[in-house]
Amino acid sequence: MSENSKIPVVSKAVIVPFILITSLFALWGFANDITNPMVSAFKKILELSNTQASWVQAAFYGGYFTMALPAAYVAKKYSYKTGILVGLALFATGALLFYPAAANENYMFFLVALYVLTFGLAFLETTANPFIMDMGAEETATQRLNLAQAFNPVGALTGLFVAQTFILAALQSDDIDTEGNPIYETLTGAAKAAVKTSDLEAVRNPYVALGIFIIVVFVIIFFSKMPEKKKDKNAADMWSSIQRIFKKERFVGGVVAQMFYVGAQIMCWTYIYQYAENLGIANSDAVNYAYAALVIFLLARFLFTYLMKFINAGKLLMLLSLLAVIFCLGTIFIQGMGGLYSLVLVSFCMSLMFPTIYGIALTGLGDDAKPASAFLVMAIVGGAFMPVLQGMILDIGGSAYNDTTIMGVPEVNFSFILPLACFLVVALYGYRTLKTNRS
Numbered sequence: 001m002s003e004n005s006k007i008p009v010v011s012k013a014v015i016v017p018f019i020l021i022t023s024l025f026a027l028w029g030f031a032n033d034i035t036n037p038m039v040s041a042f043k044k045i046l047e048l049s050n051t052q053a054s055w056v057q058a059a060f061y062g063g064y065f066t067m068a069l070p071a072a073y074v075a076k077k078y079s080y081k082t083g084i085l086v087g088l089a090l091f092a093t094g095a096l097l098f099y100p101a102a103a104n105e106n107y108m109f110f111l112v113a114l115y116v117l118t119f120g121l122a123f124l125e126t127t128a129n130p131f132i133m134d135m136g137a138e139e140t141a142t143q144r145l146n147l148a149q150a151f152n153p154v155g156a157l158t159g160l161f162v163a164q165t166f167i168l169a170a171l172q173s174d175d176i177d178t179e180g181n182p183i184y185e186t187l188t189g190a191a192k193a194a195v196k197t198s199d200l201e202a203v204r205n206p207y208v209a210l211g212i213f214i215i216v217v218f219v220i221i222f223f224s225k226m227p228e229k230k231k232d233k234n235a236a237d238m239w240s241s242i243q244r245i246f247k248k249e250r251f252v253g254g255v256v257a258q259m260f261y262v263g264a265q266i267m268c269w270t271y272i273y274q275y276a277e278n279l280g281i282a283n284s285d286a287v288n289y290a291y292a293a294l295v296i297f298l299l300a301r302f303l304f305t306y307l308m309k310f311i312n313a314g315k316l317l318m319l320l321s322l323l324a325v326i327f328c329l330g331t332i333f334i335q336g337m338g339g340l341y342s343l344v345l346v347s348f349c350m351s352l353m354f355p356t357i358y359g360i361a362l363t364g365l366g367d368d369a370k371p372a373s374a375f376l377v378m379a380i381v382g383g384a385f386m387p388v389l390q391g392m393i394l395d396i397g398g399s400a401y402n403d404t405t406i407m408g409v410p411e412v413n414f415s416f417i418l419p420l421a422c423f424l425v426v427a428l429y430g431y432r433t434l435k436t437n438r439s
Contacts, residue, residue: 007140009147014135017226021135022148024084024128027217028121029155030162031091033269033294034206035060035114037163039387040273040283044173044184045199046107049399050274054391057266059111061383063118064125071126072374073238076367080131081226087123088218094120095211102204105196113207120214126377129358130369135227142313142359146305149355153298160294162206164287170202174283241371250433251372254361257429258379261353263386264324264422268346269293270387271415274394275343278401278412279336289340293347300351313356318430321423324349328420332413339413346419353426360433386422390415 010018035056043053067090075083094117101109132148133141168174172195173184184195245251269290276286304316327349330342358376362369393415397404401412 007137009136009140009143011136014227017224018132018135018148020221020224021084021128021131021226022151023217024124025148025152026155026158027091027214028124029152030159030210031095031117031121031155032060033156033159033290034163034167034210035159036266036270036290037160037168037273037283037287038203039270040277041167041171041174041199041203042107042110044171044182045196045203047185048107050391050394051388054270054388055111056114057270057387058384059114060118061262061266061380063115064122065378065381065384066115067119067122068126068374068377068380069238069371071123071377072371074123075127075130076238076241076370079226079228080127080134081221081228083123083127084131084221085218087120087127088214088221089120090123091117091120092211092214092218094118095207095214098204098207098211102200105200110203117207122377122380125380126370126374129355129376130362130373133359133362133369138363141363142356143305143308145355145359146301146308146352150298150301150305153294153301153351157291157294157298160287160290164284166206167202168284168287171199171283173199238371241368245365245368245372245375248365250363251361251365251375253429253432254357255375255379257426258354258357258361258376259382260422260425261350261357261382262380263382264419264426265350265354266383266387267390267416267419267422268343268350271390271394271412272340272343274401274412275331275416276340278410279340289344293344296344297347297351300348304352304356308356312434313360314430314433316352316430317356317360318427318434320349320352321427321430324423325420325427328416328423331416332407332409332420335409335413343416349423357426357429382422386418390418393418 039053039056042048042056043050071083071087074086094113094115097113097116098110101113128148129145132145136144175183184192187195272290272293273283273286276289277283281289304320307316324346327342327346331339331346333339334342358373361376362372365372393411394401396406396411402410404411406414
């Protein structure tokens with residue numbers, strides 16, 4: 001039995017701050033998964049190509065890359081709490097910008113709103129992850145982070161529910177006639193404009209409500225007392241910290257692995273809708289498969305958080321990455337519902353990856369964990385450009401998902417070669433971590 005099993009993951013002294021900060025993990029999970037279906041929604045409403053629609057994810061995850069280092073600077077110079085409050089303020093601002101974006105019916109305005117929203121998420125993730133790790137013994141830091149991250153899919157499930165109930169179900173641009181043909185494409189003039197306005201308002205409303213809720217959370221955190229470790233006298237010296245952390249092979253490898261993991265996750269969760277649509281399943285029904293993926297993800301994360309008491313984190317990471325490769329092969333080469341089920345099961349493997357890579361990469365960095373955390377959050381940029389690459393594969397031969405075949409399968413199936421390659425990179429990181437621990 002591991003020695004870690006004898007150390008409390010969360011002590012009673014910090015239980016209230018732990019709960020408050022853990023709630024933030026659910027909030028950015030909500031933002032992530034209410035946004036994933038928007039790639040398909042904007043494509044239909046604004047009549048975009050797959051590549052153009054994929055810029056929703058580029059804007060969303062690009063914000064992480066832009067603001068991660070400023071977030072680390074604020075947390076390092078001032079406090080974790082300050083970083084979190086700035087993050088919540090930016091989060092609320094981006095969500096509320098959906099109101100003027102819908103009023104202007106401008107795709108670029110929506111992308112700017114998402115970009116600003118994720119400025120806030122960059123602050124929250126850069127700050128909250130190392131903050132959770134600091135709330136207790138270093139020996140249980142990765143377990144503690146996995147526990148907090150387990151509530152991320154709770155928020156994600158809520159985001160999917162809102163997307164399905166209040167956005168996708170309300171979209172008139174998704175309606176089809178009795179013969180299965182899209183009605184929206186046949187409309188012209190005022191009729192099409194009315195549908196466009198109505199659908200963009202359906203997209204707008206949940207984000208505006210989210211912005212108002214975030215303001216309430218901001219007030220609660222503002223008046224709450226948070227534990228803070230005594231500052232290092234050189235706490236604001238970011239450059240020295242950056243020089244030190246980039247000499248750590250485990251950290252550098254973690255940044256690379258995190259970039260590929262996040263890219264794989266966003267591709268699998270974004271393009272499940274296109275994969276299902278190619279099988280004749282409407283977006284409003286495809287959400288049920290996204291639900292199943294998230295439920296599996298949630299339950300597996302609790303399972304693996306427990307198993308980490310007994311099994312090396314690097315070993316689990318390697319084995320689950322290799323299993324994800326197998327499920328990706330099923331997604332590519334099994335045509336029909338079996339391929340969709342394989343895609344859903346990838347989430348079982350992904351459940352432990354983000355917090356485990358994060359925890360392994362930050363282990364032993366001390367106060368340098370704050371700028372190090374920024375680079376791990378910047379690695380989320382993998383979720384910005386990899387879905388665009390997958391969208392480009394989907395556009396081979398046209399905007400449909402099966403207008404050409406590659407290696408004997410439709411391009412939507414073949415496009416999952418990208419997450420497969422990403423999981424191989426993550427498996428290699430797990431292997432090297434395990435090898436380092438043994439040496």
